[in-house]
Amino acid sequence: MKYSIYTALLLLFCTTIQAQDIYTKSYATNDVEKVQLEFMWGDLNVTFADVNQVEVTYNLTVNGKSVTDAIELSDKKRKGVLKLEGDLDFDEIEEQITLIYQGEKKVTMSKDEFNKRKSSLDKWDMMNTGYDFDGHITVVLPKNKIVKLETTYGDIEVAFDGSKGDHNLSVLSTYGHVDMTIPASISTDLDLSSSYGEIYTDIDFKVNPNYTKRQDCQFGDHIKAVLNTKDQGSIALEATYDNIYLRKI
C-alpha cells in the first residue's frame, strides 16, 4: 500500500516518458509563482491550461534522425521560481558533411561515411560541416503564473486566452520571431520591442507616443502601449533580430 502510494506520488511529481521520437517531461507548479523557460535550440510552441504543472515535449531531428539522447533539459526550483533550461549536447550527435558541386548538386553524408569514402569522391567545390537541425518544443503552462519564455535560436509561438487574475508574460527570442495570439477584449499593458525586425498587429491598442522619440531606422522599435484598460496585467514581447506578430484570437 505504502509502496504503491509512494510510486504514485513519484509518478505525479516527476514523469518522464521516452518514446521513439518524442521526449516529454512534466514539472509540478503548485508551490511556484513564476515559471521561467530558456531554450537555446528549437522552436517553441506554448499554450495554457488549467493544470498545476509545466509539460515540455521535445520533437527533435538532427541530420534527419530523431535524437533524444542529445537533449539537455535541466530544472531548478528556488524561492517560488521554477526554471527550466534546454540545450543540446552536440557531442551526442554526429556531424554531417554536405558537399556542393558546381553550385547546385549537393551530397550529404555523415562524417564517418565521409572519412571512409573521402578518397573515392569526386572533387567538390564547397564543403559544409555541421548539423541539419529541426527542433520543436511544445510547452503547456499553468494559468495564473508569472511566465518568462526565452529562446536563442528558435521562434516562439504563444496562444494566450486570458486568465482570471493579473497576468504577467514576458517572451523573448534573440534570433527567431515571436508570434502571439491574445483576445482583443482583455486588458493589458503591452511592451513590444525589436532591434532589427518589424512589429505587426491586427489589434487596436493605444500606443504611448511619449515613450520613444521619433523612431529612427537604426535604433529599432520599442513600443509601449495599452490594450483596453491599463494596469490590469502585462505582456512584453521582444524579438531582437526578427519580427513580432501580435494577433487577436
Add this chain to the structure above:
Amino acid sequence: MKNTLLTLIVSLALISLQAQSKEHKISKSSGTLVLAGLNDVTVESYNGSEIIFATDSYDEEVDERAAGLKLVNSLGLNDNTGLGLAVQEENGNVVVSQVSSTCDSEFKIKVPSGMSLEYEHTNNSGGDIKVIGLSKEVIISTTYGDVELRDITGPMAVKSVYGSVEAEFSSVSQSGSITIESIYDLVDITLPSNASADISMRTPYGEIYSNVDIDVEKSEGMRRVSSKTIKGTINGGGVDFKVKASYDNIYLRKK
C-alpha cells in the same frame, strides 16, 4: 569556374529585374510637406495636384506570416501607404513618417509646385536629401545627411552637422531669407548672374572661394578682406543671404 561566374552574373541580373516600383498618391497641392526622419529622399517639384510617393523595393519573399496584420511603430502610426510610410494631414500640412525600420529604403516624392518642404533627419544612417525645382520655402535639418538642392530659388533655411550642402539656384527669391550652414562639411553654392542679395559668408576654420562679384561692406572706408568673413552685396543688394561652414570651405560660383 567560368560557368559559376556566368551563373552568378545571371542571377544578379535577375534579382535586379525583380525590383518593383510602388507608388502612393495623395490629393494635395498647398501647405507644407513635412518629412520626418525618412531615409534617402529625392523631392521634385512638378505641375500637378497630387503628392506622389514612390519607392523601389526588391520584392523578396512577401512576409506571409504578416498577412492580415499592419505594421506598427512606436509613434502609434500605421503604414497607410503600402510603402512603409505613415502619412497624416495636420493643420493643412502633410506629415510623413517612416514606419518600417529598414535603413536602406529610398523614396522619390513628386510634390505640387505650390507646396513648401520641411525635412528633418537626425540619426546616423542615411538622411541624404535631394530637392529639385522647389520655389516655395525649404526648411532642412540633417545630422549626417548630405543636402543637394538643384534648380531652386529659396526662401530657405538649411543646416547640417556633418553633411555637405550643395545649392544651385535658378533664381534668388527676394522673399523671406536664405540661410545655409554646415558645421563639419563644405557648402557649395551656384548663383545666376542676375541674383541680388545681401550676402554674408563665414568660415572660422575653412576657406572661402568665390568668383562672384561682391560689393564688400566698407567700414570707415576700409574693406575687410580677411578670407574668413565676407559681407557685402551682390547686384546692388537684395534678400538676406547667410552662409556658414564652420570647419570646411565655402564655394560661391556664378553660373
Add this chain to the structure above:
Amino acid sequence: MDIEERIIDYINNELSTEERQEVRRLIESDDMAKSLYEEYNDLMSGIQEEPLITPDQEWAASFSESLKNRKVEQRIEENEPKETKVVHLQSRSFITKIAVAAAILIIGILGYSNINQSNQIDEVGEEVYAMRQLLESNLNNSSVSSRIKAVRYSEDVDTQDEDFIRILEKTMREDESAHVRLAATEALKKWADVPFVQESLLMALQNEEDAHVKILLIETLSSIKDANVGPHLDNLINDVESPQYIKDEAHKGIFRLDKNAKIL
C-alpha cells in the same frame, strides 16, 4: 476732429460717454468708419496676420530714417489732404501696411492719445517701442524664413532696451523652429554681456536639443569671461548620451575658456 482721430480716441477710451455713443453709431452705420475702426483696433491689439508678403530692403532703411527725422510728426502738423491720411490697410503689400501702421501708431502716441505707455516713453523710447512692436508682429509669422529675417534685422538695432532684448531671448528659448532659435542665439551674441541674457544662454544650453543651437551656445558662452559655463561643459562631456559632436564642441569650449577669450 476728423474721423480717424475720433476713432483712435474711441479705441483708447478718451471720449466722453456721449461722444462714445456717437462714434459707435458711426462705426455701425458707416462702412468707411467701420473699416477704419477694425484696422486701428487690430493694430492696437497686435494682430496675428496671415503669412505676410515680406518687404524688400527699402522699408527698414526708410522707416528708421523717418523715425529719426520726425517726418511723421511734421506731417501731422501740416494740413495734409485726407487721401494721404486715410490708410487702406487692405493692401497686401507689407511695406505699406506695417510702415504706415507703425507711423499711425506713432501719431497716436505723439499727438492724440494718452496711452499709459506714453508717459514712460521718451523720444528714443518711442522709436524702440515701434521696433519692438514690429519685431513681435513679424515673429508671429508662420514662415520660418520670415521669422529668421525679422531676427536678423534686429541685430542691427543699436539699443540696450531690455524689453527689446527680451523678445529675442524669448525667441531663442521658445520658437518652435530650431532654425529660428539658432538665428536668435546668433543675434543675442551682441548682448551676451547682459546678465539676464547670459543666464538665459546657460539655461538654454541645458535644455536645448538641437545640435546647431547647442554648438553655438557652447561657442558663445565659452568666449565670455566669467560666464561660469565650465561645469556645464564638463557635464556635457561626461554625459553618456551626448553625441560625439557635442562632446567635441564642449572640449573646444573648455580650451577657449582657458585661453580667456574676449566676447565675440
